[in-house]
Amino acid sequence: MDMNEIKEIFFQECEEQLAELESGLLKMNDGDRDPETVNAVFRAVHSIKGGAGAFGLDDLVAFAHVFETTLDCVRSNKLEPTQEVLKVMLKAADVLADLTNAARDGGSVDQARSRGLVKELEALANGDIPTPSAAVLVDVAPKPVVAAPAPTDESGFQPIPFSFDDDFGSDELAVDARPEYEVSFRPRSDLYAKGNDATLLLRDLSRLGEMNIFCDMDALPGLPDIDPEGAYFKWAISIKTDKGEDAIRTVFEFAEWDCDLDVQLAGSGGSSSGEELPMVPVPFDLSILDDGAAPAAETVEETSAPRSDVAAAVAAAETASNVTQLASAAARVEKKEAALAAAAASNAAAAQNSAAAAAAGQTIRVDLDRVDRLINLVGELVINQAMLSQSVIENDNNGASSINMGLEELQQLTREIQDSVMAIRAQPVKPVFQRMSRIVREIADMTGKSIRLITEGENTEVDKTVIDKLAEPLTHMIRNAVDHGIETPEKRATLGKNPEGTVRLTAKHRSGRILIELADDGAGINREKVRQKAIDNDLIPADANLSDEEVDNLIFLPGFSTADKISDISGRGVGMDVVKRSIQALGGRINISSRPGQGSVFTMSLPLTLAVLDGMVVTVAGQTLVVPLTAIVETLQPEAAAIHSFGANHRLISIRNSFCPLVDVGRILNFRATQANPVEGVALLVESEGGGQRALMVDAIQGQRQVVIKSLEANYTHVPGIAAATILGDGRVALILDVDAVVGASRGQSLKPEISYAAVG
Numbered sequence: 055m056d057m058n059e060i061k062e063i064f065f066q067e068c069e070e071q072l073a074e075l076e077s078g079l080l081k082m083n084d085g086d087r088d089p090e091t092v093n094a095v096f097r098a099v100h101s102i103k104g105g106a107g108a109f110g111l112d113d114l115v116a117f118a119h120v121f122e123t124t125l126d127c128v129r130s131n132k133l134e135p136t137q138e139v140l141k142v143m144l145k146a147a148d149v150l151a152d153l154t155n156a157a158r159d160g161g162s163v164d165q166a167r168s169r170g171l172v173k174e175l176e177a178l179a180n181g182d183i184p185t186p187s188a189a190v191l192v193d194v195a196p197k198p199v200v201a202a203p204a205p206t207d208e209s210g211f212q213p214i215p216f217s218f219d220d221d222f223g224s225d226e227l228a229v230d231a232r233p234e235y236e237v238s239f240r241p242r243s244d245l246y247a248k249g250n251d252a253t254l255l256l257r258d259l260s261r262l263g264e265m266n267i268f269c270d271m272d273a274l275p276g277l278p279d280i281d282p283e284g285a286y287f288k289w290a291i292s293i294k295t296d297k298g299e300d301a302i303r304t305v306f307e308f309a310e311w312d313c314d315l316d317v318q319l320a321g322s323g324g325s326s327s328g329e330e331l332p333m334v335p336v337p338f339d340l341s342i343l344d345d346g347a348a349p350a351a352e353t354v355e356e357t358s359a360p361r362s363d364v365a366a367a368v369a370a371a372e373t374a375s376n377v378t379q380l381a382s383a384a385a386r387v388e389k390k391e392a393a394l395a396a397a398a399a400s401n402a403a404a405a406q407n408s409a410a411a412a413a414a415g416q417t418i419r420v421d422l423d424r425v426d427r428l429i430n431l432v433g434e435l436v437i438n439q440a441m442l443s444q445s446v447i448e449n450d451n452n453g454a455s456s457i458n459m460g461l462e463e464l465q466q467l468t469r470e471i472q473d474s475v476m477a478i479r480a481q482p483v484k485p486v487f488q489r490m491s492r493i494v495r496e497i498a499d500m501t502g503k504s505i506r507l508i509t510e511g512e513n514t515e516v517d518k519t520v521i522d523k524l525a526e527p528l529t530h531m532i533r534n535a536v537d538h539g540i541e542t543p544e545k546r547a548t549l550g551k552n553p554e555g556t557v558r559l560t561a562k563h564r565s566g567r568i569l570i571e572l573a574d575d576g577a578g579i580n581r582e583k584v585r586q587k588a589i590d591n592d593l594i595p596a597d598a599n600l601s602d603e604e605v606d607n608l609i610f611l612p613g614f615s616t617a618d619k620i621s622d623i624s625g626r627g628v629g630m631d632v633v634k635r636s637i638q639a640l641g642g643r644i645n646i647s648s649r650p651g652q653g654s655v656f657t658m659s660l661p662l663t664l665a666v667l668d669g670m671v672v673t674v675a676g677q678t679l680v681v682p683l684t685a686i687v688e689t690l691q692p693e694a695a696a697i698h699s700f701g702a703n704h705r706l707i708s709i710r711n712s713f714c715p716l717v718d719v720g721r722i723l724n725f726r727a728t729q730a731n732p733v734e735g736v737a738l739l740v741e742s743e744g745g746g747q748r749a750l751m752v753d754a755i756q757g758q759r760q761v762v763i764k765s766l767e768a769n770y771t772h773v774p775g776i777a778a779a780t781i782l783g784d785g786r787v788a789l790i791l792d793v794d795a796v797v798g799a800s801r802g803q804s805l806k807p808e809i810s811y812a813a814v815g
Contacts, residue, residue: 060249061109063419064105064106064108064109065154065157065158066419067101067105068102068105068154068158071098071099071101071102072098072102072147072150072151072154073484073485073488074094074095074098075095075098075099075147075150076144076147076488076491076492077488078091078092078094078095078098079095079140079143079144079147080144080491082095082135082140083137083140083144087135089129092125092128092129092135093129095125096122096125096126096128096129099118099121099122099125099150100118100122102114102118102150102154103115103118103119103122104307104308106118106157107250107251107254107255107258107308108248108249108250108251108308109157109249110251110254111153111157113153113156113157113163113168114150114153114154114157115254115258117146117149117150117153117168117171117172118150119258119261120172120175120176121143121146121150121175123175123176123179124143124146124175124176124178124179125143127178127179132181133178133179133181139178142171142174142175142178143175144491144495145171145495146171146174146175148492148495148496149163149167149168149171151492152164153168232263232264232294232295232296233294233295233296233319233320234292234293234294234319234320235292235293235294235295235299235302235317235318235319235320236290236291236292236317236318236319236320237259237289237290237291237292237293237302237315237316237317237318238288238289238290238291238314238315238316238317239252239255239256239288239289239290239291239306239313239314239315240285240287240288240289240313240314240315241285241287241309241312241313242285242312242313242314243281243283243284243285244311244312245285245309245312245313246283246285247283248312250308250309250312252287252289255305255306255309256289256291258305259291259293259302259305260293262293262295262297262301262302262305263293263294263295263296263297264293264294264295265291265292265293265294266291266292266293267289267290267291267292268289268290268291269287269288269289270287270288270289270290271286271287273286273287273288274286274287292320299317299319302317303315303317422518425475425478425479425518428475428478429475429476429479429665432468432471432472432475433472433665433666433762434762435468435471435472436468436472436666436760436762437762437781437783439461439464439465439468440759440782440783441783441784441785442461442464442783443461443465443783444782444783444784446458446461469760472666472760476517476663476665476666479517479518479519479663479665480515480516480517480518480662480663481515481516481517481518481521482512482513482514482515483511483512483514483515483516483521483524483561483568483570484512484513485521486521486524486525486528487509487512487559487561488509488512489525490507490509490528490529490532490559491507491509493529493532493533494507494532494536494557497532497533497536497537498536501536501537501542502542502543503536503540503541503542503543503555504543504553504554504555505536505540505554505555505556505557506554506555506556506557507557507558507559508556508557508558508559509558509559509560510558510559510560510561511560511561511562512561514561514562514563514568516561516568516660516662516663517661517662517663517665519663519665520568520640520660520661520662520663523636523639523640524570524660526632526636527632527633527636527637527658528559528570528572530630530632530633531572531630531633531656532557532559532572534630535557535572535574535576535654535656536555536557538576539555539574539576539577539578539653539654540555540557540574540575540576540577541555541576541577549651551575555574555575555576556574556575557572557573557574558571558572558573558574559571559572560573563662564659567642567659567660567661567662567684568659568660568661568662569657569658569659569660570657570658570660571655571656571657571658572655572656572658573653573654573655573656574653574654575652575653576653576654577650577651577653578648578649578650578651578652578653578654579605579606579609579646579648579650579654580650581602581605581606581650584605584606584608584609585600585605585608587614588608588611588614591614593608593611593614594608603646606646606647606648607646609630609646610630610631610633610634610644611631612631614630614631637658637660639767640660640661641660641661641777641778642658642659642660642661643658643659643794644656644657644658644659645657645659665762665763666760666761666762666763667682667683667684667760667761667763667790668682668683668684668758668759668760668761669681669682669683669758669759669760669761669780669790670683670686670689670738670755670757670758671755671756671757671758671759671782671788672736672738672752672753672754672755672756673752673753673754673755673756674719674720674723674725674752674753675720675725675726675730675753676725677720677725677789678756678782678786678788678789679719679752679788679789679790679791680761680780680788680789680790680791681738681740681750681752681791681793682777682790682791682793683758685740685741685793686738686739686740687739687740687741687747688739689736689737689738689739689755690707690709690736690737690738690739690749691736691737692707692716692732692733692735692736692737692749692751693733694733695708696708696709697716697732697733698713700715703729705729705732707732707737707749709739709749714739714747714748714749715748715749715800716732716737716748716749716751717748717749717750717751717796717797717800718730718751719750719751719752719791719796720751720752720753722775722796722799722800723775723776723796730751730753732751734753735751735752735753735754736751736752736753736754736755737749737750737751737752738750738751738752740793740797748796748797748800750793750796759783761780761781761782761788761790762780762781763778763779763780763790764778764779764780764781765778765779766778766779766789773789774795775791775792775795775796775799776789776790776791776792777790777791777792777795778790
């Protein structure tokens with residue numbers, strides 16, 4: 055493991071901290087005032103700041119520091135977390151995520167937005183709630199570093215005023231109003247070995263107030279005697295701040311075990327050692343950490359003027375510092391495990407909840423490619439186990455043989471292995487749902503609407519592959535609901551609705567699938583407008599006789615949009631057709647339920663995994679098909695008295711005093727030219743989303759088994775009415791039936807993925 059791998063682990067932990075941060079802020083926005091929730095939010099920002107400091111991510115550290123200060127005001131009950139306050143903090147969480155992504159991927163961040171939010175956070179910490187527009191207009195320019203003459207002490211040396219300001223600098227405070235603290239800071243070699251940097255710590259300390267600093271170099275040996283992993287400098291710091299001693303010690307929180315630190319109120323007794331240490335006044339320059347700005351020449355000249363030997367000491371210190379920095383970089387690579395252990399210990403100490411940490415399950419991070427390879431191997435194991443069983447059955451008529459018994463045990467073990475491997479890939483949908491919160495906030499701001507997102511079932515688990523592909527369709531649906539569905543606050547008020555609109559995102563398991571619903575309490579679908587827009591765009595004929603459900607589904611047509619003008623959010627006719635295709639690519643389906651004036655509900659039904667499924671192996675016109683078991687309600691042996699004709703080409707089957715359409719699968723898929731005799735086959739009663747129940751007629755049932763899904767699109771091409779393929783125990787390829795496509799075809803729809811209304815009239 056090298057430094058890059060350690061850094062990657064840090065960014066992975068940042069993702070978890072950012073998720074916890076947003077989750078906590080949303081809980082607070084919902085009225086949760088539990089101190090542990092506030093502490094969890096504070097710890098998330100603090101942990102990101104501490105880790106970013108170790109890697110020199112200055113912009114991230116600076117913003118996190120301001121954010122952390124404001125959260126500390128909430129934690130100490132100095133700031134009430136009202137809706138306005140939390141709105142600013144949620145935006146700050148978004149910027150913190152952007153800064154993290156930029157640090158990891160090398161991108162850029164909107165500096166104007168960052169500076170504006172810094173000003174808003176600082177105003178909140180000072181008890182003021184600024185307007186967003188005013189905050190954005192504030193120009194935060196870096197203040198120049200001025201080397202002011204300092205009073206000379208008895209030894210004739212001048213203290214060097216330490217000043218560090220950047221784009222996130224805080225407002226100046228009156229000197230007389232702040233107490234003065236004396237800080238003694240001596241790093242040990244372990245501090246550098248664990249990836250910490252004394253200059254970054256001093257930089258953070260400088261943000262607390264006005265600071266003067268002396269560097270003690272008495273322990274610095276000659277260049278031949280320098281230990282590359284040694285630590286020779288000590289700093290004596292005088293700082294005027296109203297933040298208190300706790301704020302000073304917080305700066306050194308991640309390094310307190312690897313340094314000698316003493317903090318005293320000026321005049322309260324001096325250093326803990328009781329002796330006055332001789333100090334060599336060295337100009338301490340941190341300009342290399344501030345956009346590479348060089349120190350002012352006047353400052354160096356004024357400082358080095360009193361004694362000529364000080365210049366030599368400065369040169370030696372700079373040389374030794376360079377050697378020490380290079381050695382520290384090498385030590386970080388060699389002692390990476392120690393750095394990780396120290397970071398974990400710091401986080402645990404900050405959490406102040408060791409009991410809960412001990413009770414939590416241990417986890418490891420594994421590359422997803424390794425898990426994929428394992429799943430593929432288990433899939434091949436299932437296929438080979440099925441082939442072996444098939445061969446034994448064909449060559450051994452004694453069903454009670456020891457070989458058959460061993461194969462049954464092997465089949466059970468294989469099933470358990472596969473279930474366990476699939477459980478490894480199963481993850482909650484919470485990360486995707488949390489990502490939608492930011493999208494709602496941003497689009498609500500763009501449209502001037504007030505919208506509340508409510509999520510339910512965030513811990514519902516689904517295959518990692520499905521989760522990765524959910525983000526795009528959910529994003530389009532959220533944008534559509536906010537832009538088209540929810541009315542403006544003024545209009546909602548005139549309609550007697552709550553000015554704040556509600557979007558509800560839920561996930562739940564049902565019949566071996568996952569159902570994701572997106573509901574809003576907006577205006578619903580204006581069917582007359584949708585229909586007329588489709589006619590104007592030549593998407594349907596003017597005399598098309600469409601049901602309400604079919605009109606609602608028109609919004610999934612490519613190029614369809616009801617927006618009156620093109621904007622940054624909508625109007626180009628791309629979005630909902632992407633949703634339809636994305637869901638279909640996952641082997642799922644989507645339905646719409648809308649009530650004018652009350653809102654719309656979009657329901658997505660997706661498979662829990664894209665790797666395996668339990669299916670019923672059937673025969674249709676000499677072809678072997680697999681029907682997903684989750685779609686089958688029951689199997690029937692039709693009787694002649696239960697079959698009824700309806701029209702020229704339709705038949706119904708009577709099931710418990712109700713009639714159900716009978717669908718000949720072989721005829722729908724063009725396996726045969728004429729309809730088969732239902733009495734000679736088997737009926738599978740299936741239930742599809744939005745299509746109700748249908749009885750699928752097949753010739754025979756071969757059995758039930760677990761099959762490994764193989765994509766047809768990736769290996770061949772799309773086949774209408776077929777969802778995927780699999781390999782049977784005898785080595786033959788069997789097609790997995792797309793039940794929803796077959797049911798849709800029985801209702802007059804096309805088997806093609808695109809919606810067609812040519813036959814509707």
